[in-house]
Amino acid sequence: MNIKRVITLLWFDFYHSLFRLKGLAFLIPFGLFWYTLLWFLNEGGSEFLSSIEGLMLISKLTSLEVAQELLVLHPPILSVFLLTALTVTPLFVILGANNQLAADASSGSFRYLLSRCTRLEIFISRFLSAYFMIAMGIIFACLASTLISLNNDNRELNETITYALQSLSLVLLYTLPYVAFMSIISAFMSSALGTILMGACAYVMTFVLIIYWHSDFPSISYLLPNTFKDDLIGIARNDSVIAILGILAMTIIYLSIAWIIFRKRNL
Amino acid sequence: MSKLIECRKLTKSFARKNAIENLDLLIEPGRTLGLVGPNGAGKTTLFSLISGYLKPSSGEIRVFGDAPGAASKKGRIGTLPQDTPFLRGISVEAQLSLYAKLQGYIGKAAKSEVIRVLEHLRITDLAKQYPETLSFGQRKRVAIAQALIGEPELILLDEPTSGLDPVAANDVRNIIRALRKQCTFIISSHNLDEIGDVCDEVIIIKQGKLVKHCLISELVERDSSLNLLLSDALPEQAQQDLNELIGVDDVITDPANPLRITILFDSEQPDQLQLEIMSTVQKHQLSIVEFSRGETLTGKVVDLVKG
Numbered sequence: 001m002n003i004k005r006v007i008t009l010l011w012f013d014f015y016h017s018l019f020r021l022k023g024l025a026f027l028i029p030f031g032l033f034w035y036t037l038l039w040f041l042n043e044g045g046s047e048f049l050s051s052i053e054g055l056m057l058i059s060k061l062t063s064l065e066v067a068q069e070l071l072v073l074h075p076p077i078l079s080v081f082l083l084t085a086l087t088v089t090p091l092f093v094i095l096g097a098n099n100q101l102a103a104d105a106s107s108g109s110f111r112y113l114l115s116r117c118t119r120l121e122i123f124i125s126r127f128l129s130a131y132f133m134i135a136m137g138i139i140f141a142c143l144a145s146t147l148i149s150l151n152n153d154n155r156e157l158n159e160t161i162t163y164a165l166q167s168l169s170l171v172l173l174y175t176l177p178y179v180a181f182m183s184i185i186s187a188f189m190s191s192a193l194g195t196i197l198m199g200a201c202a203y204v205m206t207f208v209l210i211i212y213w214h215s216d217f218p219s220i221s222y223l224l225p226n227t228f229k230d231d232l233i234g235i236a237r238n239d240s241v242i243a244i245l246g247i248l249a250m251t252i253i254y255l256s257i258a259w260i261i262f263r264k265r266n267l
Numbered sequence: 268m269s270k271l272i273e274c275r276k277l278t279k280s281f282a283r284k285n286a287i288e289n290l291d292l293l294i295e296p297g298r299t300l301g302l303v304g305p306n307g308a309g310k311t312t313l314f315s316l317i318s319g320y321l322k323p324s325s326g327e328i329r330v331f332g333d334a335p336g337a338a339s340k341k342g343r344i345g346t347l348p349q350d351t352p353f354l355r356g357i358s359v360e361a362q363l364s365l366y367a368k369l370q371g372y373i374g375k376a377a378k379s380e381v382i383r384v385l386e387h388l389r390i391t392d393l394a395k396q397y398p399e400t401l402s403f404g405q406r407k408r409v410a411i412a413q414a415l416i417g418e419p420e421l422i423l424l425d426e427p428t429s430g431l432d433p434v435a436a437n438d439v440r441n442i443i444r445a446l447r448k449q450c451t452f453i454i455s456s457h458n459l460d461e462i463g464d465v466c467d468e469v470i471i472i473k474q475g476k477l478v479k480h481c482l483i484s485e486l487v488e489r490d491s492s493l494n495l496l497l498s499d500a501l502p503e504q505a506q507q508d509l510n511e512l513i514g515v516d517d518v519i520t521d522p523a524n525p526l527r528i529t530i531l532f533d534s535e536q537p538d539q540l541q542l543e544i545m546s547t548v549q550k551h552q553l554s555i556v557e558f559s560r561g562e563t564l565t566g567k568v569v570d571l572v573k574g
Contacts, residue, residue, distance in 0.1 A: 008365065019356070109351065111320050113366075115319070115419075116341050266321050
């Protein structure tokens with residue numbers, strides 16, 4: 001694999017996605033969602049979060065114990081960013097990472113690339129391009145949350161910055177396996193819309209299967225990255241380390257499956 | 268001399284149907300080859316296998332001694348795939364610059380290379396346009412331009428002149444003629460006059476199997492045929508009368524144009540037979556619009572494919 005070619009492909013796809021339907025289908029809903037939420041937090045949301053109603057609402061995204069700790073021990077607005085970002089990751093990744101390979105593979109556009117680079121270079125660059133675009137959105141959302149937190153949460157600058165970086169890292173890490181999951185779907189589908197629908201169906205069906213079979217086969221929950229969500233934001237550090245390793249392993253497994261499908265695909 | 272392309276027992280199936288079946292083929296560098304055959308013969312499939320778009324179902328294919336997708340060969344092959352769209356919403360120049368960069372050109376050198384190939388095709392005015400705003404012929408010329416980026420050693424062209432106006436088609440043929448000393452061309456086309464004009468070797472395939480691979484001069488060396496373009500299609504009775512003439516071997520009607528017939532003969536008095544043939548044709552109230560002596564590639568290919 002030629003790293004220079006991967007970077008060339010990655011930059012081209014990333015840059016042009018920002019101005020085409022491929023990227024705008026993610027950036028516009030993602031921007032609107034975070035603009036609305038952060039506007040609410042900036043307009044007195046901090047007071048709401050410190051109330052019982054706020055605590056109860058946040059506890060819907062995690063357990064009551066974790067919600068309590070996040071809102072008390074850490075800047076609350078950044079805690080809301082962390083919990084919300086982790087919760088909405090599957091939805092926005094489906095919008096942002098659906099067209100990694102599908103449309104160009106079926107239209108034949110990859111043929112112009114194939115005499116100049118390998119399938120693996122195309123595959124890796126498209127995965128990274130989709131990931132970087134989603135990561136860029138998350139970084140902007142985190143940056144805005146940090147500024148609002150500094151303005152509203154009355155915490156030390158160092159504490160806020162450290163917690164913001166920690167939250168950002170966790171969300172970026174948690175996004176990885178979802179983008180890889182969409183790689184699998186995109187590797188065999190033939191359109192972006194089809195990939196969105198198939199991705200959503202595959203995710204929901206796996207989720208339902210996990211709920212249904214979890215009591216009999218607890219390990220089935222490791223089919224989706226959701227299982228590591230609570231560990232990632234958990235209190236015990238050891239759990240977080242296991243979660244990080246688990247998420248990285250899941251990303252590699254998903255990507256391997258996607259690559260096996262894509263390398264055999266007729267282009 | 269090392270082989271440029273080697274196919275051994277190459278098979279490609281789609282839904283259990285063999286598009287290419289047990290094909291053995293050796294191609295040496297420095298040639299200009301025509302890849303011909305009827306619709307569904309497997310030309311585009313073979314083309315796609317050589318280009319690495321498709322993976323063989325079984326057998327082996329090597330290009331420059333390696334698998335078609337091998338990273339080390341990238342940039343040595345230029346391809347014009349059939350009817351393949353460019354990305355929408357990205358200018359021609361930006362897309363061609365990407366291809367140049369992938370072939371190792373950096374910064375301004377990539378832009379210069381793009382301008383060079385666009386000038387070659389006389390389409391520099393299309394550089395800033397989006398592919399979706401171009402006509403079919405313009406897109407085809409842009410696609411040919413991308414195949415020439417980086418002066419590749421092997422250029423594969425699938426139907427390079429279909430959809431082009433006569434001037435543009437002639438430009439493309441002139442480019443092939445000008446470059447064929449520097450690189451190997453494989454041209455897939457239904458236009459056999461064009462293949463006969465620019466190629467020195469021909470590969471004929473039918474139903475996924477190799478029918479013939481030889482020099483065109485070996486294939487059409489006989490001077491014992493007449494090519495006629497008639498005012499109307501040849502009636503059955505006229506065909507029978509022609510076949511009954513002493514010395515006539517076969518009467519072949521061009522499937523693409525029923526007005527065009529090729530008459531193969533083996534006679535000690537070819538001029539006399541020629542007069543008899545013309546008189547037989549006229550007896551059936553048919554006018555001869557065009558007439559030429561000597562076997563054409565079209566006639567030979569039709570003959571081989573029919574057989």
